Amino acid sequence: MEHTKKCPSCGGTMLFNPGFNDLVCQSCGHREVIPELVSNIPVEEMDFLKAQHTASHDWGMEAKVVTCRQCGAQTIQNKLQLSGLCPFCGSTTVEAGDPAQDIMAPNGVIPFKITENRALFIFKDWIKDRFLAPELLARDAQLNKFYGIYVPLFTFDVLTINRFTGHYNENNRTLFKSGRFQHQVDDFPVVASKQLASDKLLLNVIKDYRTSEAKPYTPDALAGFPCEHYSIGLAEAWNGIGSEMDFYLKNQANKQVESKYLMGIQMATEYYNLQYKYLIVPVWINSFFYDNKLYTIVINGQTGKIDGQWPKSFGTFAKKSAQFILGLYGIK
Ligand SMILES: [Zn+2]
Numbered sequence: 038m039e040h041t042k043k044c045p046s047c048g049g050t051m052l053f054n055p056g057f058n059d060l061v062c063q064s065c066g067h068r069e070v071i072p073e074l075v076s077n078i079p080v081e082e083m084d085f086l087k088a089q090h091t092a093s094h095d096w097g098m099e100a101k102v103v104t105c106r107q108c109g110a111q112t113i114q115n116k117l118q119l120s121g122l123c124p125f126c127g128s129t130t131v132e133a134g135d136p137a138q139d140i141m142a143p144n145g146v147i148p149f150k151i152t153e154n155r156a157l158f159i160f161k162d163w164i165k166d167r168f169l170a171p172e173l174l175a176r177d178a179q180l181n182k183f184y185g186i187y188v189p190l191f192t193f194d195v196l197t198i199n200r201f202t203g204h205y206n207e208n209n210r211t212l213f214k215s216g217r218f219q220h221q222v223d224d225f226p227v228v229a230s231k232q233l234a235s236d237k238l239l240l241n242v243i244k245d246y247r248t249s250e251a252k253p254y255t256p257d258a259l260a261g262f263p264c265e266h267y268s269i270g271l272a273e274a275w276n277g278i279g280s281e282m283d284f285y286l287k288n289q290a291n292k293q294v295e296s297k298y299l300m301g302i303q304m305a306t307e308y309y310n311l312q313y314k315y316l317i318v319p320v321w322i323n324s325f326f327y328d329n330k331l332y333t334i335v336i337n338g339q340t341g342k343i344d345g346q347w348p349k350s351f352g353t354f355a356k357k358s359a360q361f362i363l364g365l366y367g368i369k
């Protein structure tokens with residue numbers, strides 16, 4: 038079975054077309070709508086406890102895992118796709134490994150809405166007032182290039198029963214409050230990419246999805262885009278959710294108490310009916326080395342939200358300035 042779709046009118050390669058939910062022939066421009074992406078079928082919630090047995094491993098295409106030898110990132114690509122650059126570090130030293138049969142396949146996808154041109158526009162607007170932006174842009178063509186990739190995101194639905202105690206201050210007195218409430222958590226996101234989850238700024242961007250707009254997974258959305266292999270598994274994602282879920286539920290506890298701000302909340306939570314979705318979500322990534330440090334900028338491929346690191350420390354610049362300025366003007 039092959040996945041790279043051939044154009045029915047000319048035999049050319051058809052690639053996913055960001056923003057339009059269709060495939061476009063790269064030779065003749067013939068377009069075909071992808072039915073899954075225009076359907077109103079919701080992405081199925083999967084039972085967490087049965088995940089091992091019921092999760093699909095079928096990518097709907099012949100997939101391969103490609104590993105970057107520089108940064109270790111793993112992406113899943115169509116077997117027929119030629120390995121290109123690593124989207125996380127720009128390295129070309131990538132190597133293909135075993136087929137991806139044993140890797141859980143996603144059950145939902147948020148397709149790219151933001152085009153590469155739009156991503157560049159957002160990027161240039163974001164950096165325009167930043168440190169040395171025009172000089173750096175002019176200097177390195179790599180900076181003008183974004184790579185589109187789908188990254189893995191688990192979302193969790195779970196029914197919680199919570200008991201809490203806390204206190205608040207009123208007229209210089211400390212008053213205690215306790216209670217019990219039930220709360221249904223819906224689509225709580227956990228980014229399953231270690232590469233991106235380690236950076237708070239990037240994490241903010243890749244949690245900014247409207248998950249209600251996810252569509253049932255189809256390999257057609259991947260035509261032309263690699264997909265990052267999850268480096269945080271389903272169980273690990275749920276087990277590591279602790280402090281964030283805690284923070285979220287304590288906020289819910291506060292909503293139970295009218296017009297008082299509860300402090301020192303202690304809470305005991307029971308979880309029922311845990312369900313998950315494994316979504317792949319679109320990002321545009323730009324990464325580059327500056328002063329031997331890797332900078333990564335990401336743009337949410339659905340909402341256009343951008344964040345990341347940009348060289349800014351004057352201290353670092355001053356230390357390296359002579360070398361850098363000479364390089365900048367082509368003087369050795
Ligand atoms: Zn064609």
Ligand SMILES: [Zn+2]
Pocket residue numbers: 105106107108109110123124125126127128
């Ligand atoms: Zn890499």
